[in-house]
Amino acid sequence: MEKGRVEAFSDGVFAIIITVMVLELRVPQGEHLAALRPLLPVFLNYVLSFVYLGIYWNNHHHMLQAVERVSGGALWANLHLLFWLSLFPFATGWMGQNHFAAVPTALYGGVLLMAALAYWMLQNALIAAQGEGALLQQAIGVDWKGKVSPLLYLAAIGATFVAPWIGQAIYVAVALLWLIPDRRIELALLRRGE
Amino acid sequence: MEKGRVEAFSDGVFAIIITVMVLELRVPQGEHLAALRPLLPVFLNYVLSFVYLGIYWNNHHHMLQAVERVSGGALWANLHLLFWLSLFPFATGWMGQNHFAAVPTALYGGVLLMAALAYWMLQNALIAAQGEGALLQQAIGVDWKGKVSPLLYLAAIGATFVAPWIGQAIYVAVALLWLIPDRRIELALLRRGE
Amino acid sequence: MEKGRVEAFSDGVFAIIITVMVLELRVPQGEHLAALRPLLPVFLNYVLSFVYLGIYWNNHHHMLQAVERVSGGALWANLHLLFWLSLFPFATGWMGQNHFAAVPTALYGGVLLMAALAYWMLQNALIAAQGEGALLQQAIGVDWKGKVSPLLYLAAIGATFVAPWIGQAIYVAVALLWLIPDRRIELALLRRGE
Amino acid sequence: MEKGRVEAFSDGVFAIIITVMVLELRVPQGEHLAALRPLLPVFLNYVLSFVYLGIYWNNHHHMLQAVERVSGGALWANLHLLFWLSLFPFATGWMGQNHFAAVPTALYGGVLLMAALAYWMLQNALIAAQGEGALLQQAIGVDWKGKVSPLLYLAAIGATFVAPWIGQAIYVAVALLWLIPDRRIELALLRRGE
Numbered sequence: 109m110e111k112g113r114v115e116a117f118s119d120g121v122f123a124i125i126i127t128v129m130v131l132e133l134r135v136p137q138g139e140h141l142a143a144l145r146p147l148l149p150v151f152l153n154y155v156l157s158f159v160y161l162g163i164y165w166n167n168h169h170h171m172l173q174a175v176e177r178v179s180g181g182a183l184w185a186n187l188h189l190l191f192w193l194s195l196f197p198f199a200t201g202w203m204g205q206n207h208f209a210a211v212p213t214a215l216y217g218g219v220l221l222m223a224a225l226a227y228w229m230l231q232n233a234l235i236a237a238q239g240e241g242a243l244l245q246q247a248i249g250v251d252w253k254g255k256v257s258p259l260l261y262l263a264a265i266g267a268t269f270v271a272p273w274i275g276q277a278i279y280v281a282v283a284l285l286w287l288i289p290d291r292r293i294e295l296a297l298l299r300r301g302e
Numbered sequence: 303m304e305k306g307r308v309e310a311f312s313d314g315v316f317a318i319i320i321t322v323m324v325l326e327l328r329v330p331q332g333e334h335l336a337a338l339r340p341l342l343p344v345f346l347n348y349v350l351s352f353v354y355l356g357i358y359w360n361n362h363h364h365m366l367q368a369v370e371r372v373s374g375g376a377l378w379a380n381l382h383l384l385f386w387l388s389l390f391p392f393a394t395g396w397m398g399q400n401h402f403a404a405v406p407t408a409l410y411g412g413v414l415l416m417a418a419l420a421y422w423m424l425q426n427a428l429i430a431a432q433g434e435g436a437l438l439q440q441a442i443g444v445d446w447k448g449k450v451s452p453l454l455y456l457a458a459i460g461a462t463f464v465a466p467w468i469g470q471a472i473y474v475a476v477a478l479l480w481l482i483p484d485r486r487i488e489l490a491l492l493r494r495g496e
Numbered sequence: 497m498e499k500g501r502v503e504a505f506s507d508g509v510f511a512i513i514i515t516v517m518v519l520e521l522r523v524p525q526g527e528h529l530a531a532l533r534p535l536l537p538v539f540l541n542y543v544l545s546f547v548y549l550g551i552y553w554n555n556h557h558h559m560l561q562a563v564e565r566v567s568g569g570a571l572w573a574n575l576h577l578l579f580w581l582s583l584f585p586f587a588t589g590w591m592g593q594n595h596f597a598a599v600p601t602a603l604y605g606g607v608l609l610m611a612a613l614a615y616w617m618l619q620n621a622l623i624a625a626q627g628e629g630a631l632l633q634q635a636i637g638v639d640w641k642g643k644v645s646p647l648l649y650l651a652a653i654g655a656t657f658v659a660p661w662i663g664q665a666i667y668v669a670v671a672l673l674w675l676i677p678d679r680r681i682e683l684a685l686l687r688r689g690e
Numbered sequence: 691m692e693k694g695r696v697e698a699f700s701d702g703v704f705a706i707i708i709t710v711m712v713l714e715l716r717v718p719q720g721e722h723l724a725a726l727r728p729l730l731p732v733f734l735n736y737v738l739s740f741v742y743l744g745i746y747w748n749n750h751h752h753m754l755q756a757v758e759r760v761s762g763g764a765l766w767a768n769l770h771l772l773f774w775l776s777l778f779p780f781a782t783g784w785m786g787q788n789h790f791a792a793v794p795t796a797l798y799g800g801v802l803l804m805a806a807l808a809y810w811m812l813q814n815a816l817i818a819a820q821g822e823g824a825l826l827q828q829a830i831g832v833d834w835k836g837k838v839s840p841l842l843y844l845a846a847i848g849a850t851f852v853a854p855w856i857g858q859a860i861y862v863a864v865a866l867l868w869l870i871p872d873r874r875i876e877l878a879l880l881r882r883g884e
Contacts, residue, residue, distance in 0.1 A: 110367065113309055113313060113363055115695055115698070116309070116310060116313045116698060117313045117316060117317055117359065117363075119695060119698045119699045119702055120313055120314050120316075120317030120318070120508075120511075120702050121317045121320065121321060122699060122702075123317075123508075123699055123702030123703045123705075123706055124317055124318055124321040124322075124702070124706055125321055126703065126772070126776065127703060127706040127707055127710060127776055128321060128322075128324075128325065128706075128710075130710075130776045130777065130779065130780060131325075131710065131713075131779075132329065133777075133780045135714065135780060135783040135784045135787055136784065139788040139791035139792075139793055139794055140793055141793050144797075155773075158769075158773055158776075162766070162769040165699065165769075166762075166765055166766075166769075169695055169699075169765075173692065180360075183360055183363070184356070184360075184481075187352075187356040187359075187360075190320070191349075191352055194320065194321055194324045194352075195324065195327075197324065197325075198324060198327045198329060201329040202329045202330065205329055206333040209333035210333075211333055211334055211335050212333055215338075287766075304561065307503055307507060307557055310503070310504060310507045311507045311510060311511055311553065311557075314507055314508050314510075314511030314512070314702075314705075315511045315514065315515060317511075317702075318511055318512055318515040318516075319515055322515060322516075322518075322519065325519075326523065374554075377554055377557070378550070378554075378675075381546075381550040381553075381554075384514070385543075385546055388514065388515055388518045388546075389518065389521075391518065391519075392518060392521045392523060395523040396523045396524065399523055400527040403527035404527075405527055405528055405529050406527055409532075498755065501697055501701060501751055504697070504698060504701045505701045505704060505705055505747065508701055508702050508704075508705030508706070509705045509708065509709060511705075512705055512706055512709040512710075513709055516709060516710075516712075516713065519713075520717065568748075571748055571751075572744070572748075572869075575740075575744040575747075575748075578708070579737075579740055582708065582709055582712045582740075583712065583715075585712065585713075586712060586715045586717060589717040590717045590718065593717055594721040597721035598721075599721055599722055599723050600721055603726075
């Protein structure tokens with residue numbers, strides 16, 4: 109099955125989620141700088157979610173480049189990932205508008221956790237469709253980031269009920285972890301001489 | 303006529319409908335778990351509509367892959383399908399916000415019914431444009447799912463006025479019916495050695 | 497200059513405008529059929545605008561298929577067309593929510609008129625970029641529909657202040673005029689043996 | 691790395707930002723022409739932002755056409771640019787709804803400034819990925835527009851606190867400066883015989 113339309117559809121959904129999120133930044137009443145102050149937590153949270161969606165788009169982009177075939181199961185695994193990503197605007201808005209209170213912060217972590225699991229499922233579905241010794245499998249290797257992130261999200265969700273800022277600090281830390289460029293797939297493609 | 307732009311435009315509309323639907327999940331007032339409770343029916347309904355749109359996208363994807371030519375009539379049949387799909391966010395929101403009351407549940411079934419008929423019309427328009435003995439026609443075969451679904455939607459709309467939950471149960475059942483992978487087109491493509 | 501990205505960007509904008517329009521159909525309060533009644537004019541107007549955007553997308557699709565080169569001027573002519581089309585949701589919503597009152601009906605006609613002029617400018621910019629005797633120029637020929645439509649819109653805007661329903665009837669008539677398939681470009685492509 | 695998906699994703703985001711902006715033009719209460727009057731500043735500001743986004747899309751389109759390789763760093767530079775562009779609807783709405791008051795006008799200039807810097811960073815990241823003597827580097831040359839614009843935005847932000855209209859006049863002037871077609875990249879592509 110062709111992978112072109114999967115990429116096009118996913119790009120569309122990524123583009124819309126990332127842009128719809130900004131609609132939670134509602135135009136404030138009042139023309140002075142003070143009118144922007146209540147928007148600050150929403151804005152900071154928007155930046156964090158934008159970075160997370162950027163990381164997902166980047167990794168999704170790389171993963172599909174290392175793939176030749178897309179199975180019917182992978183199509184649904186991809187939709188499942190997009191489902192959890194589509195909840196980002198909601199979770200971002202609730203956490204931002206409540207100034208990072210405990211429950212919204214935990215819910216945000218829950219969406220991050222489910223998206224990470226969905227990404228891992230998609231990765232497995234794609235590897236299964238490529239057959240033994242596939243490029244993607246070699247490129248991913250031990251995948252320690254993919255294994256550690258869900259544990260960190262779980263820790264963050266728990267920590268949220270001690271003090272929300274610990275949870276938020278972990279979310280930021282995981283984002284930074286992923287921002288460090290991951291050259292596994294690029295290197296594997298290079299080695300293959302592509 | 304090229305099919306590339308039809309796919310691209312349809313993917314765009316699919317991506318937007320699926321994402322705009324989540325905007326009906328409005329960020330609640332209050333920072334406690336209880337604030338999420340009234341959103342539960344809207345959320346469950348969002349999941350159902352997401353699955354339906356995923357099924358339509360998947361089938362649309364497969365159908366156009368088995369097609370070589372797109373006629374002017376098929377372009378309009380495609381727009382007609384997208385019209386009914388574009389009403390999903392409205393129907394989903396109304397049904398969810400009224401906790402699955404009878405009339406909104408019936409309206410939701412009406413949109414499902416019209417989308418199913420529009421899909422069937424698009425399928426016929428595409429087959430007509432391919433000429434006799436086309437791959438798509440062979441792949442679809444008896445098409446019992448496509449024939450049974452509209453009848454089930456009609457039954458569900460009627461059942462809604464007895465008890466809304468029967469209608470909803472039928473909507474869920476039809477979705478599950480379609481989720482079972484439909485390998486007709488994939489097999490037909492394989493047999494052709496593509 | 498490549499035309500692929502112009503098509504992709506335009507498709508994106510078309511897809512979004514067509515979907516954003518449906519957001520004006522706000523989920524009503526109340527779970528009975530009566531709650532839908534005030535939405536009826538908004539819905540009918542949505543259907544009309546959907547058809548208009550479908551016509552524009554179809555013609556845009558055909559026009560760019562008959563074109564080889566896209567100039568910098570044509571890029572801006574295309575953006576100018578998209579600008580007027582982007583006002584459809586606003587004009588549609590205002591006309592629908594005021595039950596087709598005179599001024600909103602005239603404004604709707606004004607947006608239709610400006611879009612028609614912008615389309616005509618884009619057509620000229622594309623023909624100019626192809627050089628003498630280009631396929632697109634031959635295909636378009638006398639272009640009586642393109643010349644008559646703006647005059648009909650002007651007549652409709654005037655008639656609106658006599659009785660709004662005359663203006664609306666003209667809008668519907670022009671849409672039907674364009675719905676009749678326009679095979680000029682398809683025929684010209686066929687004659688060329690493409 | 692392939693540039694196709696970067697273009698597709700960016701086109702999606704551009705298309706959505708440009709269309710979401712129009713949602714700030716809320717359908718007014720009342721059916722008379724007077725109901726549109728308070729929307730006039732929002733509308734004028736929408737036109738200005740539409741032109742700016744059109745310029746960015748045009749330049750982005752040209753820049754990526756002159757490029758062969760896209761590095762991981764350029765992907766993030768591109769996301770960074772899209773981040774600032776995604777704030778256009780917010781900044782446009784706030785400035786328009788406050789009838790061009792000083793602080794919203796300055797904030798609008800701030801977003802323009804950050805977008806200009808982000809564009810310049812993306813340009814550098816792309817040049818770095820092409821190697822010495824690349825087509826893009828030759829095409830851009832001295833890049834006086836790119837260097838002067840940020841200074842003009844800074845001047846406009848300062849001038850805003852003297853009189854907001856001076857700032858706005860500078861924003862319009864910079865837009866006109868860029869609207870004058872920039873044929874550097876087209877000429878460089880021609881010279882190369884592409």
